[in-house]
Amino acid sequence: MARIVGIDLGTTNSLVAYMADGRPRVIPDRHDRTMVPSVVAMTDNGLIVGDPAKEHLTRNPERTVYSVKRFMGKSLEDVQGELAYFPYHLTEQGGVIRIKLGEKTYSPPQISAMILKELKRRAEAHLGESITKAVITVPAYFNDSQRQATKDAGMIAGLDVLRIINEPTAASLAYGLQQKMQGTIAVYDLGGGTFDISILKLKNGIFEVLATNGDTHLGGDDFDRQIANLFVKEISEQHGLDLNAYPDHMQAVRLEAERAKIRLSDELKTTAILDLPESKGRYSRDLTRDQLESLTMELVERTLGPCRLALNDAGLTSSDLDEVVLVGGATRMPLVRQHVEALFGKQPHCELNPDEVVALGAAVQADILGGGTTDLLLLDVTPLSLGIETMGAVMSSLIRRNTTIPASAKEMFTTYVDGQTGVDIHILQGERELVKDNRSLARFRLKVPPLPAGVPRIEVTFLIDANGILNVSARDVRTGATQSLAVKPSYGLSDDEVERMIGESFKFAADDLKARQLIEARTEAEAILMATEKALKQGSHLVGEEDLSSIRASMAAVEAAKSGEDHKTIRAKMADLEKATHHLAEVLMDTSLKAALENKKLSELTSGK
């Protein structure tokens, strides 16, 4: 069977991992970075993803998408409250958010697909084989629409998504395998955009989820926002500047807020510095850990309610827990650790890198599906109750939350009027009494043969599969005939749309490839120019005038090619420069500089090899 990779498609960072020799490993890029920032930028030359795209956050904020995961499976109305925080333009079509980048609009699954494609490429380059199958993780508390949107993203990226698994459960797989953890454990996962808590029982290779809870809209992003709001307010007070009018500066504020937050995990005090627009100079501010904690206390406390609910649903108290595991970058905050420790009365584990552990677990699950690992089995649950609308706009529950999946329920439908030919069914997800307080998943019309009222008997089966995704089928009990259902998702792309997007994704792949190659060539050209400058400074007296002028000419040629649009020309000029510097490199006794010139690769330059 072809290799299956495990992917953590995060709000802030995404990773890809695979299993080798019974051990999961995260795949790094050439610069040894394991995380791909979940950022996509539309440049004049096409779309770029990851670290290079991150640079465009301040340069080109209207056309640089970050935290797109927050919009997966959502309508515009769902995110009204935070629209103001995003510099890119959002619209809606068919219940699905669309992101406007230049002339075109993209659905969140399409943007996510670009991140997935980047991970796919990374895995292909590293493993030297084509990758078409993947396990992708989602927050445990994701609803059906959000899961389906993630699956759509995979398809658009040209991946066969064999399984969607929950992030905290994936983390438990990694801990179970690598740390031989056993017993009843709680996994507390606070990432960039989402919070999950899962309670599991680990016994003889079975990972049984007892209960899960969470908040799909709570994470490090919200912490950053608190700090950023403070900076913006102070800048307005001190300098009379409303930064909201400067999207690029707003992004700089957000990024500086995040950096300050991260520093305050290790230090007690830090200074945030921001350049202001309109020649207003600089804003510089000391921020203490205490101040950060009072700004974010309420957010951290918001995670405790779901923890208690999950324990309650599992029929446990915190003293029943054997271990507590921390996952997600935001759990590095001392305030978070203190709260977790106080709530569960236990020192939490964080032996495995909280950024990587979810991807590692996804790789383990991929190996289980591929048949490599046969002794582990994950039994997960559905996070939210599933039901249908009944008389009086009330939800009637069919599958309760925290039911082990796959799970199914059958419901018999009949008619109230003679000759009635259809029954409308509205599927919902949530814990509330009234339809309007729950999430609408989909609607469909059951076809019924025209008969006297009460005679038709149509059995509808609602099945939540191992991905936590709903499948509906119907059977006429009298005739035994099954009927195919046209289920219309309330907040999702239609099959046709996904089909079209898959097509487009291949069409644009060529453009995107060009954009990426250009960016890579430019970055490397930049690096080789810098290295040459450095070498010249140290060794120009060691070579002849002829060499020097040839080096200068080649440098100018690289410089000129760099501002052009053709990556091949840049590469050709870089090769010329390399030849021109050959002698200089030879005579330079400084080995590190010599190495720098011979190995033009940015990776080796920057890692100082």
Added chain:
Amino acid sequence: MYHHTHSTVGPRELPMARSMCWHCQSEVAGEYFCERCVKVQPVSKDLDYFTCLGFPRRLTIDQHQLETKFYELSRAFHPDFYQNKSAAEQTISLGNSAMLNIAYRTLRDPIERAEYLLDLEAGSVKEIRNSPPADLFEEILELQDTLSEYRAAGHASETESTLRAKLQSERNTLEQRQREMEATLQQLFVQWDTLQDRGEATDQARTERDRILKQMRENLSNRTYVKNIVSDLASTIG
């Protein structure tokens, strides 16, 4: 490969009726897998949860044995292990897993288990009681009055705190009642199991059976009623 082992519950009916293997058409002797072609067989939809998990219809079940059996069958049926198999086998795996999960969920909880058994033996108990049990009638009416007074009382007023104390003591009483009902149920469960173990087919046994089922039904619905009131109370006074 998964090896089917019989549970230690004792001699039991094999979980599936004798039927043909969907794949090789040989006779399947009641295992979950065809002995000849080793393909997984669909668990019959008509199978009750006790049989599905290989337990007799008793109301006392060893939780540990139940869990062991559930894990064993999960390893046999879970879709994770059918990724490389045919579409037909994948469908069977999905259906069997869903059935197994609901069976385990039902039998794991003593109350749900009893409700389910009652349903099997004598038809549904799930009709919701909407008037208080006779012996609690007065008490509940009074409680309802206190609750509306409490909701109407001004925030942090003196009346509010008096009423809260009253409701709190009501809650304690009702919780005590719920525990008593559960204890009675527990006794009925034991009576049921003993009767089943004797396995007599006399008129006397039949009368005894009907009595136990009737009392169980009454107690189960009263308990649900009280439990709902208690959780209402708990969410009102926090």
